Amino acid sequence: MVDRSGADLIRAAKLGDGAAFAELLRPDYPLAFKVAYGLLQDYDAAEDAVQDASLKAWRRLGNLREGTSMRPWFLAIVANQCRETRRSRWWSVLRGVDRLDTTAEIPVDVAASFDLRHALAQLNHDDRLVIVLRFYLDLPVDEVAATLGITPQAAKSRLHRAVGRLRPIVVSQEALV
């Protein structure tokens, strides 16, 4: 096995070496998947979204400025891909699957998970994204900001707004039982 440096991998990926680009993505793949799962709440769709985003990222690799961290850049592409996925007809068809599942007998932890997912689904894309990055991925605020392309202060503000919108939904779901 030959260990290639990051610069070598980027150079090779820019020349069309898919294995090199995959190697570049390897450390961030679990996080990217979690972003996609948090936004789409569907394993298959999340895997698909990351795959599509990876292809887009590869095509746009020339846009990545030298010295810029790859992770926020890639996560932003994944987030955009998830937004596109939610717009597609397939997604609108499949969204109903979750709804149907709610009528079944649900163990308590699954039900709690459903509550959280349901609450999250009621947020708009931007709110959902910032919540996922911070609470689900446990990213520091600086990295959340870099992924969102905004300042850390603005990221904090957006996070508070998103939590402010999520919390009443979660709480009201608890209250509404």
Place this chain on the structure above:
Amino acid sequence: MDDRQLFAQFQTHFPARPRDGAYERLRDSLTRAGVRPRRTVFRVELPEPSLRLLATVVAVILIALVVTSAFISLFVFAHRAVQVHSPKFTSSCTQGFQMTDLNTGWSGASTRTTDGGKTWRTLSPPRGLGGECIIDGQRAYVARGTMVASSGPVEAIVYATDDGGATWKELGSAPIDNAKSLITLEFIDRANGWMLVEPPRLAQGLTRILYSTPDGGASWTRVSASGSSGLEQTSHQCGASGLSFINPTTGWITWECAQGYANTGVDLGPTAVVTTDGGRHWMPAILPEIPRGGTTTCMAGRPRFAHQGGAGVLPVYCSDPKPWAAVYRTADAGKTWTYGSLRDPAFYRQVSFVDPRAGYAYSNDSKKLYRTLDSGRTWSLVAQDVLGGAVDQLDFVDAQHGFADLRDMSGQAIWTTSNGGRTWRSESPQAGDGGSSCQPYSKPASPVPIAAFAGAVAWAQGALRTTDGGRHWTETGPPSVANRVAGTAEFYFDADVAWVAETAGSPTSCADSVIVFSTADGGRSWSQAAALKLALAKPEQIFDSTTAAASRQQPNGISSETFMDFTDLTHGWLMVAARAPTEPPTSVGPIYRTTDGGRTWSRVSDGIRGDANCGPWPSMRFATSNAGWIGDQACGGPATIYVTHDAGATWASEHLPAPFGSSVSAPVFVDDHYGFLPIGDDKGTTLISTDGGATWSTLQIPVPNASVYFIDRAHGWAVGRDFSQGRIAFEATADGGRTWNVRELPPFGFTSTISFVFADPGNGLASIDDKLYRTNDGGRTWIPVPYQISPAG
């Protein structure tokens, strides 16, 4: 729930790892894909510096000529009358957002507009997963996969409406393998229909089945199934995007493969298949020039055909290695197809043909709208940057009148054009910065009781009123104000007296004003107060829409956010809770007050502003004409609440004897002195005051995460979800909370939305999802109440 709890919930309840082999699958697909990243820098080297000036001058002249000619062409084209030559399309099923005429439209089978998209009404088609089919403004079908009995057979049941979704009638059913099957419907007239049932995605080994009906859906016969009929030629990873027949024998199925499967390298089969024997056998449709092989994945939209003459169009999109889109046209009812470029692949999802010749296409990438008058042979630019957001669906009713659905997770906005797309306007008010759509007001689809009174009278959300215990409900509410948007507050004082506050937007604001209506005769007549101009900070944003209905007795039943409160027939308050992107989160205000029963309102306070991190909880209650409370978020600190003793003019923060970190809403008082404040923790902590809120003591209710509901000092109910036990607890007290007894609830799903009200210790109503129940023994037993909702008058 503080941020740490939220974090813990995410970590506990969300799966954390991708499935085994997911990364390896990605690596394999990347290795096969052969992408070459685009270069982003292009540079033209001129040999001599002296030539640069000359080159610049030439370039400027050329650009000017091109721009001028393009402008002239655009101007001439845009002002040319559109000639519609072709007959309209056949009137078979459509799905999703669809306007059936200039006023009436559907967004699926669950919402419908009759005023051109200004307002949308939520409908109640039978629940479940399945297919939908919109025929016209009144008629629609839905099919639902349903398990007939627990562990029993599974059926697809077909329902129809002939009254715009007000009522649904079961027609017939067909057996299916799985309740989660994907179902696509098609009807070409009142008699002949088809139903394609596909296994859930990735469910391998199940059969794709086509049924047909000759009697309008009453009986369904299996026509064909994957195996030997041609239905199996498409991969299980693809699903039908359309099932389209032009007569009882000839039809098409178009396939759409989900994005992401482009890289499997598997031949996914034809993009469209055709039958000429009513669906028994299917053959690939021949589509010239369509990319095939390798890692290409294609998807096709539903073909559409003219009533007569056999003209039709079929949009196709292929991805990977390079996006590609086309509109195929036919003049012989689909026997042969001719390729036509769609100009920009980004058009594919937003293409709308008025007839087989005239069509429009919009690209969310370039924000350009194009038009074709020759079935897609040529496309001409109509306009650019004329829509205030990303278009989800484009739908032209005729060559001049079109609708664009800009729906996103944050809401829906319908934009319309009446001049062939040259200019557009929003039918729902937009935020000042044009970046967000306002959330329109929508009527409740089923009665959610808010207040019950003696004599079997009750009010439900949306000013629905019943006088027979819930069997018949009348829409008694005041007329909607112009440009009404979400942001409604309702208060029901007794069987006859009620107030409803409506929010109106404007072309530049989502929350321009609030108008309060009042009735003293059970909604037969309403008086309107002068509009309260909000003048929110720019850029104005979406008015906080969850100002749910509440009565004086209703604690947290619908929502903890209560924005209107009356202590008697004359004294009332209205709190506005708006949000703007530039404002700190969770500020509330302004606050208005009336002392004449809502005829006039005056602004008594600007409200309470939070800081960058925390702020008040949007919930307001009054116990007397002077004493009131607004909830507060603890945000990791001690539990506090805002109090006023001067009728809302000034507010001060006070500590509460509640657990550290508890966020609280406003307390509910059953009279001037006696009030309850549920904390909503897992110990069932509830604060109780017997001195008008001057002091609070702690009451432990044996119901975790409790919502409490008292109708007087003695009689109350508590309901809450016990996450540790996986159960929902419902108990009642007849001694002010000292002792509690277990009560029953009607059947519910664990995630159901439950709301209940009581008129007295015995009689109550409960709504669970869209069902209604009644009790006359204080909640020991419940019986279902079949109900009807009628318009006023």
